[in-house]
Every structure is written in C-alpha cells, then in structure tokens.
Amino acid sequence: MDRMPSGKHPASPFTPLDFQLVLLRRMADHNPDLVDSARLELSVSIADMREANKRWQAMVRSPRTRGAASRYRSVLGAPESVITRKVGDLDCEAWLWPVPLWPDLRFEVLLAPNGAVWNEWLVRAPGSEAPALHTLADLTPWSCTVDEAARAFAPARPLEGTAPTRWGLAFAAPDGEGVRREVVAEFSWGLLQRVAVRG
Template identity: 40%
Template sequence: MRFGVRQFELSLMHRMRDLNPARVEDALRDMGATRAELRAAHAQWTRILHSPRAPKTLRPLLGRPAYEGTTAVGSLTCGVSRWALPSWPGLEFEVLYGPGGETWNQWFVRPGDPRALPFAELEPWSCVVADVAASFPGAVHQEGQAPHHWALDFGHGRATYRARFVYGLCQRIDPV
C-alpha cells in the first residue's frame, strides 16, 4: 500500500484516539475509513520511521509543502515545512528541522498568527497550542502523558482548565 496524505492523516488519528476516541471515530466515518485501515496506516508509518532508508522529510510521502522556509530558534537557523491536510482545514502540519536536517518537532499550527478565542469556542480539532496560549495569557505549558502529547493549564473565570493536545491539535479541555 502506497503511503500518502490519507495514510498520514490516519496515522496521526491513531495517536489522537488516546484522548478523543469519539472524534476519531467520527472522522473515520467521514473519510470512509475503517479501524483496520487506521491500524494499518499507523503500522506502516511506524515501519517508515524506523527504516534505515526513511526519508529525511515528509515531502516524498505528502508531496510539496504549502510552506517551506527557515526560522530562528535561539542562535540556530532551522528549516520549516508545513502541509495542509484535508481533515484539518485552516491548520497546517509543521515539521521543524534542525541544522543537520533532523526532525526536532512536528505538530499542527495555524498559518500566520495564532487566533485568540473565547472559552466557548475552544473546540477539539479546531485550535492549536498557540491559539490557547494567545487566548489565555499566563497559560502554563505542561508535558503530555505520551509521545506527541502536550497540555496547557489556564484559568477561566474562577476555575483552572487543562487543554490536552496531540501533535499540537486540541483534543479536549478538562477542569483541573
């Protein structure tokens, strides 16, 4: 089976299922995909990642990025590539490459500036880490509980909430 955009989306959803299984099930139904296809895509992605011939970038798998450029991280200049994926319109999957071409980070971002959102509009799969941080100044970044997981603790009203992310994409918001 050729690995392309659909398989990549499914492999991302495999990890998202950890925190938002109902949303992943809805997405599978919308895509006309099965759980078996999701598992097969994840297994194929894992084999690609651990292959000695693994590509250094996602370009051979996903095609030309929507954006390619560089960014400064401290005193280093790093490469940045971003792809638009059909399941997440308005967002892009970003890969940050170190000076030697190694992948340093990969997650969803909003092209341009983050969007400040009111609490009621923090919907799963519609906002990213930078959006929540921009919406609630003073939000505290937390490590996630598994690979590619992330969390932000923030206050709203008199309560504290934890936004949970997979690949930088909001999966759910829980009271702390």
C-alpha cells in the first residue's frame, strides 16, 4: 500500500474491507493470534491494517467530517436492513451491515430519533443462532456479543471501557466445578475479547 505524507489522504476510497481492518486493529491488543489469522484470510498485511486505522481516525477527527451516520453509509453503503429498536420510550433505528469476517454477525449503528448515533458495534445477525453460554469455558474470545453475555449471565453490570469502542461487563459465571466466579469481560466493538476472573 502506498504511503502518503502525514495529514494527507490516499486517493483511493475507504472500503468495507478497510473498515474490517479498523475493527481488527482494536482487537489486536487483546487477541493478536486471532487477528493475524483474520488478516491472512483477508490477504492484508499489518501495515495495511495500521494504515486503514490511521485513515479512519483521520476521518473521525477531521473538523470537516460528516456525521457518524453519513460516514458509515459512505464507507459501508446502504444498510442490509433497517429495524426499529425500542430504547426506553423512544423508537430508534438500527442500521445493520454484513461483516464477511464474521458471517453470523452484523455491524449495527443505532440512531436516536434526531439522527444522532447512539451506539456502533457488532451484534448477532437476525435469524442466526446465539451461542450457548453456560460456564466460564464458553466465554472464549470472539464467541459472543455484549448483549449475549449480559443475557446469559444476568444480572450483569456494565463497566466503562478503556476506549470509545470498548465495553466491559461484570457478572458471575460458574466455573467447570459449578463454583460461581466473579468475572470482568472485555469487549471491543461489541465482541468478546477476554475474561478476567476476580474471585
């Protein structure tokens, strides 16, 4: 991939493939082996991934940037589906796009009634079977989404993430001997990355 001077943008458009590399870049800190396998599947290099993330951050931070919803449409095209989600008393729109790396997931952008983006993360695709989550052993990297873990191990307490695209959940889950352990699960772009046992 050609390098551009700092502050300049490549002439080539930012594509859905580039966006997948942005997702992977955030996950590389937790699961470099999984990310390396995904990169090989996409036939891209570490430099390609870093460049895609650099370009994405430049778009997000540019003073001339379009709104988040428009940016996603520009990069990912028209949503595969648009559904209505109830958030409290509000009817919100959820835009869903396929993500080839994870065929059973969709990238969801949740819009408030005024068009502002409230959330942006990976969710289970409509009609796809959710994973069976019963014990700590089921909580493997990339196995489930935030919502799925929260439902399986309710009550779960949301935790502030260490970055805008990261989330945390605190909950209790049984280990292999049936003992309930207090754990913290960390997610990137809504997908489970790691679980730390606290007690």
